[in-house]
Amino acid sequence: MGKIFGKQLAFLLFIPILLGIFGSCDNTPPKTGTLMDFVPENTSVVFKISNFENLQADIQNNSLLSKFEKTLPYSFFTEKAALLKNLHPTSQSLLCINKVNDSVSAYTYISKQTKNLFQLDSLKNKTIETLTLDEQSFQRITIDKEIAYSAIIDSTFVVSSSQQILLDILNRKTERNETFKKVFNLPSSNEFTALIRGNKVALNDSTKAAFTSWSAMDIAITPESFVASGITLATDSIPQLLNVFEDQVPQQNDASALVPTDALGAVSFTFNDAEKFQKNLRKFRGEKEAVQTTGIFGSVSEVGSIQLKVGSAVFLKSIDAALTADALARYVSVKNSFREIDIKSFSEPQLFQKTFSPFITSKNENYVFQLENFFVFTESEITAQQIISDFQNNNTLKSTSYFKNTATDLSSASSLLIFKMKGEFSEAISGFFNVKSSAEIDKISFDEFPLAVLQFSYDRNFAHVTLSCKEAGAVAKSVSGTVSEKFNLKLDNAILGNPQIFNNQNNGSNVVVQDVTNKLYFITESGKTLWSKNLDSPILGAIEAVNISGNKNLAFATKDAFYILDRNGKEAKGFPVKFKDNVTQPLSVFDYDNNGNYRFIIVQGKEVLMYDKAGKTVKGFGFEKAKSKIVQSPVHIRMGNKDYIVIAEESGKLNILSRVGKPRVSVSKNFNFAEIPIAEEDNTFVVITKENTKERISQDGKISSQKLDIGTNYWFAIDGNVKVTLDDNLLRINGKLAELPLGVYTKPQLFNVHRNTYISITETQEKKVYVFNKNGDLLNGFPVYGTSAAFLGEGNGNSSKNLVVKGDEGNVLMYSL
Structure with missing residues (x-):
């Protein structure tokens, strides 16, 4: 074209x-x-x-x-x-x-x-x-x-x-x-x-x-x-190309299923009345003589062209391939075959220029072949063979992550759709920026921008227009409403675990994430990596934010050590604490009176070690060793004015202790603990067992059991007065049902941000992240793209919120709410 x-x-x-x-x-x-x-x-x-x-x-x-x-x-x-x-x-x-x-x-x-x-x-x-x-x-x-x-x-x-x-x-x-x-x-x-x-x-x-x-x-x-x-508007006072789509209903664009990934560009235009569309084009061109072609195009809804390095092609998408093939029969004869696809000679190579100019101006389409409901016309057999190979190998634009990313900005149906690929949009860009010479534009590389798309959808006397141009690394779905993408950062290696938000009262929102080489990254809200640190092994569980000497710090454990780092990546005095025996559970952090007098709990098999914020062992903690392996990170629960430390053992024993590690509640029953952490609900301790039983233990040790009628994918979480359960695709927030599409979901997570509680959950097959408020309402702009459990935190502003999640392999995505 x-x-x-x-x-x-x-x-x-x-x-x-x-x-x-x-x-x-x-x-x-x-x-x-x-x-x-x-x-x-x-x-x-x-x-x-x-x-x-x-x-x-x-x-x-x-x-x-x-x-x-x-x-x-x-x-x-x-x-x-x-x-x-x-x-x-x-x-x-x-x-x-x-x-x-x-x-x-x-x-x-x-x-x-x-x-x-x-x-x-x-x-x-x-x-x-x-x-x-x-x-x-x-x-x-x-x-x-x-x-x-x-x-x-x-x-x-x-x-x-x-x-x-x-x-x-x-x-x-x-x-x-x-x-x-x-x-x-x-x-x-x-x-x-x-x-x-x-x-x-x-x-x-x-x-x-x-x-x-x-x-x-x-x-x-x-x-x-x-x-x-x-929206853009054309006028009837002078001929304007947009008006050729008058009285045409935009049709579905499927060109992306045909365009090879290494094409330089493509154009797709649609119509529902071929004869009227051709009449409008002739009027635009100032022609009176009609070209008798509706026999071919009457069963066609989409036409376009593809620019390749080896040549160009024109395509038709038929709504009835048999009718289109019959109409073309008098113009074709079998020439050759490639991968069981007949490549035929085409006797009217000027047909498309005569019919669809100025959209299509080439006159050399000498060959034609059929791929499903597409009829493709090329200048050479070499071009035909490339398109056939790419189509059969699914090496087309539709299969790429960057098209899927861009497609979320587009309507599925449009009048005119223009793809510019491989950075081949310098002519237009140079005009926008008034670049003075082609030599100047030639010095600039656009390789990291594999696709720019411009779409027009005619509607009465105007057209809706959408433009999307994104960097190859920007694979997150475009979002609407109150959600926008802040950054999309590709790390050198695949991500290990899930990225988290680390809030600093003086520096807004940061992201901490570890990759498969055990390198820990600290990333700003704008997507800049401030520092990275090589660790000995994977971090166990989540990284905890602790406030020491007025500054926010990162606390976590690996199998070999207990770390506290400041926001510059420097180790706090007395850290890391190294261990000969493996740490077997994620770090637990207790702040009994919310005054920064932290207690850090390390679990090694049956043993429990307690440290203060200087990395010193806390003396006087009476529970040093369980009788069997500890199966969950110890939990601190406060009821009224009493503190409880809860430790679950592999044998089924539940230890409910005081601050100093002395038994505080005697539990007579053993439990087959599931992965769901022990929680507090209505001043009772709640245990969810592998047998799908909900066990309640009162502060005086009384036990009541409830058999749950639930599926195989169940989770229970509670934070204050907000309770969340997930039963396969049935999410309930304080009893309000949010029925999600069928799929595979991460565990729902609760976050307190700006004194409000939010619940995040991700469907990992369709790669959709959902965020609900405590009333069970899905937030505007969701779902968004993501491939892991998502983490919410405060943004840089009085009420702003940020969400961080994995994108494609090695990509960290941050959204602003």
């Missing part, structure tokens, strides 16, 4: 769109008062920005956009812009881009004037001059050789890199189109919104076609992805 996007479509590749409603032009000067009234005439794009400083950071941290740090308009956003980096708006601001010529763009920044918006007093290497031109007074500001022009107009601060643009604004030569005003005033809760003047689409090397009119969009930028969605 040639180069789908040219430099004029650059904004469409990177900025999907909201609805704009057209009106007539108004040549009267605007009434000033809103930011919109100062938008320069003929602006190419207007960015509406709620938090300018946050946006600058987001763009700098984005692994795709940051590649263009030496280009425009990227430099307008970054802190490297000497003037813009000194702006500190407290409300919405606008950044307008005007194209001066093919290689030069000018910016104009607009914001309400506030006291601290733009302070130059402390800056060095600055010059400020007051100029008067055409009876208009303004300032010329020079900072580190960067020149800009500014003025305050009706309490609005305007600064531009172009003197002429500022003069035009002072003389009320601004964007007056009523359609722009209506688009500008569309409501949006997004912090970063862009409005785009209609652009032409470069459909091939020699032809450009008008595609759409005024557009608007919301953009979401994370360190590894650039995702946006919205």
Whole structure:
């Protein structure tokens, strides 16, 4: 299909769109008062920005956009812009881009004037001059050789890199189109919104076609992805390609099941009325003569092209393969066979160009073969053989993790779907960033971005649009509602155990995770690894957060040692405590009075060792050894004003002890302990046995038994007044049933975050993470992608929450709630 996007479509590749409603032009000067009234005439794009400083950071941290740090308009956003980096708006601001010529763009920044918006007093290497031109007074500001022009107009601060643009604004030569005003005033809760003047689409090397009119969009930028969605509008006053989908219902796109993973790109478009679609295309092309092809395309719902390194291909997806084969019969004859697939010669190679131009312009499809309900036309037998091989080997785009990741942002049905693969989107990107030469763009590698997708779904006189471009490592599913992906970090090796969140009151949220080489990583909330530490063996159970001398520390045990590390990875004084005999249970941490006077319990087979926060053995603890192997980590339970230490033995004996290790409750019955930890419920000790019996022991030793009618996958957990049970796919939270889809689930976990209790659970086959509140309600935006049990903790903010979970092998995912 040639180069789908040219430099004029650059904004469409990177900025999907909201609805704009057209009106007539108004040549009267605007009434000033809103930011919109100062938008320069003929602006190419207007960015509406709620938090300018946050946006600058987001763009700098984005692994795709940051590649263009030496280009425009990227430099307008970054802190490297000497003037813009000194702006500190407290409300919405606008950044307008005007194209001066093919290689030069000018910016104009607009914001309400506030006291601290733009302070130059402390800056060095600055010059400020007051100029008067055409009876208009303004300032010329020079900072580190960067020149800009500014003025305050009706309490609005305007600064531009172009003197002429500022003069035009002072003389009320601004964007007056009523359609722009209506688009500008569309409501949006997004912090970063862009409005785009209609652009032409470069459909091939020699032809450009008008595609759409005024557009608007919301953009979401994370360190590894650039995702946006919205609506675009075409007008009937001039021919625009979007209108060829009029009266067509978007159909399901299945091109990803055919496109080889090493393709450079593909295009898919759909229709439900082939004859009407062709009529619309002829009208767009200005043709009157009809091409009689509906016999072939009447049973087709999807058409497209694939660009490969070895050539190109055109494909049809039939809703009735037998009908399509019959319609094609007069054009084909058997040529060869490859892997039991007939490759036939095709006598009408110009058919697709005649029928579907400008979507398809190639004229050399000389061969055809059938793969299930796809009919594929290629230029050569070599290309045919590659597509057949990849299809049979399931080596197609649909099977990749990065497509599955991207597909969650897309609708299953659309009018037009465009794939750019293997970083082959530099033409469009260079246009967006106004790169001055192809040599400059050629120096930038996009290999880590295997797929960019642009999707249009026609709906009456407009189209919904979605764009998704993500780094290969960003394999988490896109999320909606109140959940967003913070980072996706790939470690050098597979992950051992589950990642956890470690909260530090001064440094927000961190992640701790161990890999299969026993290396421990400490990762910031932004996905940066602060340090790593090689350990002797795997960590047993969870890492505990303890507060020692006013600082948060990590406490855990391996089979050989007991560690306490500070947040810099340094070992606390007196640690690690090394052992000759193996540690057999995860570390238990008791803080009886919540005053930081910790007791750390190490289990070695039958023996119990108690340490203080200095790594010294606590003297006077009377329970040193059980009569049989200890099968669970000891538990501290407080009832009323009494403390109990509970220790379960392999023999079935339950020891309920005082703080000093003396027997406190005598239990006359032995139990066949399951893995479910002993818990407290209604001032009784609760034991769940392997025989699915719930045993309650009162503080005076009385026992009551209840036979549970449960399945094979059962779990019981309780925290304060929140009780959770899982019975196969039946999750109950304080008695409220949440029936989950059938699957294999991790144990439900309870987390206290910002004084609220949350429950997380993961379905490991479909790789979906669910989070519920204590009322049994699924939180907005869930489920999200994840492959392990998930951990919740406090985020960097008064009410923000973070969730960390495994992604694909070796990947750590953090979401923000």
